[in-house]
């Protein structure tokens with residue numbers, strides 16, 4: 391295993407609203423290693439995007455630590471040194487809103503180079519052309535406005551912009567979920583290739599668990615602000631443990647008999663995800679869990695390592711560990 395690039399320790403992000411305090415992210419910890427893709431997976435309202443925005447510095451944490459190569463970066467992006475802003479980049483879900491409609495593609499790609507004082511005008515122009523080639527877009531797109539491009543092309547520009555400053559860590563916030571299926575595979579393949587070529591580390595935020603089978607090295611599942619299972623992608627799909635993970639896996643389509651054999655039997659989801667304002671006590675999942683017992687609504691589950699690097703937060707596994 392390579393060195394950690396990102397360490398999240400007991401991270402909390404709460405929002406005070408007129409309806410009460412939203413506990414969007416509630417004491418989560420995980421590590422992302424150099425060159426790794428960690429998939430952070432959850433339904434809408436699980437806290438996965440809030441985690442991403444807190445790591446990038448859009449939100450300041452309520453408490454807890456964010457360490458980048460050992461350096462504490464638990465501060466809003468405005469307070470971070472420029473070198474850190476260069477090293478950590480993000481690709482947002484919707485390229486339609488993340489690209490400035492009043493700028494040309496050339497200006498959009500040149501901006502991070504200007505901000506980080508990369509070369510002179512000539513060098514930057516050369517680099518913009520290289521970036522367009524890298525994402526397989528024609529050179530004359532330099533003169534086009536974002537609205538003249540298709541959704542997939544705009545997302546390729548957004549990826550090129552994120553990679554312009556040669557970052558080390560890229561946060562991918564549902565980068566393909568707003569796109570047609572036909573273009574999704576192309577973008578995913580590009581991202582995998584860029585990771586190999588540039589030794590990038592990815593924190594991949596998604597609601598699409600099936601996508602993680604071929605993309606992530608490890609997967610963490612979030613539910614109502616908490617992580618409930620974390621394992622290598624192989625272990626995760628072959629030996630899912632947490633009842634919520636099994637529920638998610640049971641509903642994804644499979645393409646081969648081998649996958650059908652290891653897929654959990656269909657579990658019908660019970661109820662909706664509760665509000666993160668005043669979330670349920672005890673295990674956050676107990677209001678929907680088919681395997682809950684008396685303790686589940688009273689006490690938060692502790693983490694149990696059920697296999698090497700395979701962590702589960704569920705009382706059923708605490709009992710097995712003790713018994």
Ligand code: SF4
Nearest residue numbers: 673676679686704705
């Ligand atoms: Fe279900 Fe209880 Fe495990 Fe939560 S702790 S997932 S409610 S069995």
